[in-house]
Amino acid sequence: MHRIRKIYCRTFQTAFKIALPFLPYRTPEIIGSVKGIPDILKEKKCSSVLIITDSVIRELGLTKRLEKALSDHDIPFFIYDKTVANPTTVNVAAALDLYHEHSCNAIIGFGGGSSMDCAKAVGARVAKPKQSLARMKGILKVHKKLPLLIAIPTTAGTGSETTLAAVITDADTRHKYAINDFPLIPRYAVLDPKVTISLPPSITATTGMDALTHAVEAFIGNSTTYGTRKNALMAVQLIFENIDTVYNDGKNVSARRNMLHASFYAGCAFTKSYVGYVHAVAHSLGGEYNVPHGLANAVILPFVLEAYGESIHKKLHKLAVAAGISKADTPVSESAAAFIQAIKDMKQRFHIGDHIPEIQDVDIPKLAHYADKEANPLYPVPVLMDKRKLEQFYYQLMDDTQIDDAQTDDSGKPQEQL
Numbered sequence: 001m002h003r004i005r006k007i008y009c010r011t012f013q014t015a016f017k018i019a020l021p022f023l024p025y026r027t028p029e030i031i032g033s034v035k036g037i038p039d040i041l042k043e044k045k046c047s048s049v050l051i052i053t054d055s056v057i058r059e060l061g062l063t064k065r066l067e068k069a070l071s072d073h074d075i076p077f078f079i080y081d082k083t084v085a086n087p088t089t090v091n092v093a094a095a096l097d098l099y100h101e102h103s104c105n106a107i108i109g110f111g112g113g114s115s116m117d118c119a120k121a122v123g124a125r126v127a128k129p130k131q132s133l134a135r136m137k138g139i140l141k142v143h144k145k146l147p148l149l150i151a152i153p154t155t156a157g158t159g160s161e162t163t164l165a166a167v168i169t170d171a172d173t174r175h176k177y178a179i180n181d182f183p184l185i186p187r188y189a190v191l192d193p194k195v196t197i198s199l200p201p202s203i204t205a206t207t208g209m210d211a212l213t214h215a216v217e218a219f220i221g222n223s224t225t226y227g228t229r230k231n232a233l234m235a236v237q238l239i240f241e242n243i244d245t246v247y248n249d250g251k252n253v254s255a256r257r258n259m260l261h262a263s264f265y266a267g268c269a270f271t272k273s274y275v276g277y278v279h280a281v282a283h284s285l286g287g288e289y290n291v292p293h294g295l296a297n298a299v300i301l302p303f304v305l306e307a308y309g310e311s312i313h314k315k316l317h318k319l320a321v322a323a324g325i326s327k328a329d330t331p332v333s334e335s336a337a338a339f340i341q342a343i344k345d346m347k348q349r350f351h352i353g354d355h356i357p358e359i360q361d362v363d364i365p366k367l368a369h370y371a372d373k374e375a376n377p378l379y380p381v382p383v384l385m386d387k388r389k390l391e392q393f394y395y396q397l398m399d400d401t402q403i404d405d406a407q408t409d410d411s412g413k414p415q416e417q418l
């Protein structure tokens, strides 16, 4: 990266770091079961509640225990279950209509990141009825208290239950944008392992590795605080202790609970200390080819850690100790290498490869441009990389056959190098 741009990025990040202690972050209160929700609603004098979820979760019957708990306490509830994978403005408008139609005064986001994002956006529209979502795009545009917002994550990965962001796609233009403001942070996070029990092993693994990526990227960045470092270390420890158990024995309630807590702590870490180039590259692949977010992160994570080199060895050593891979007196470089190797081994156990087959080499400059735009100057990464440097990751993620295809003509002969 050019020297002037480096100075610009680091100055920008330092300004954010200085502002960090003065920003109104808050941590959602943890509730251990959906059965605890009626008491909260009564305490907050909420008489009618809107549950926002998706059709798969509804069909799997995951909302049943919550529905029963609410019925048992005579709390009227209404369910919007049409949330799609990238929630749209149409989803938000339809859920908002339901909210007003039944005079609701609380919102429960029940699902993965999408349902929680949709719930946050509905809350924002309730708080600011005259302002469109598009006009809340960016940072600090909501600025008003939302109705009571409760998040129930059904995967242990996104950490959305802790964050101030809602990502929404415009149904007409397909433009995807984020609304970021402190009132969007849910008041309560319900970490109920029973709603994650039916998650298949592959999604358990990739969402768990998404949480691992949140913790690692937050920890190795330059804008950490004592609290975010502590949260990231706790998350890494819990993930290494439990991820194989939940992968092999999905019904293990206590391991499922530990993974939900890990995801929550990792969310608390990255919401203040940000992520890094793993996420920037993963988001570009999600946008272009719909590569699932957790899978992309899991594939990319070791490559980016290796590219950061020696500058992060001390930090990786601390993560390795938390993960139970190294001892405090293990030489730092040995410990750092062991941590990266442990992630590679984890990928192998979960049958996650090293390549993203969808990548087309003609797309790489554009993808690297998106990643560069997302990460620089916002993410306080340990080593700054420009678009050209980021391109190397995409080439690394193409497998040999993709590269052969790109370099040979139909007859299989290598094309002339221009």
Ligand SMILES: [Zn+2]
Pocket: 158, 210, 211, 213, 214, 279, 293, 297
């Ligand atoms: Zn993520």
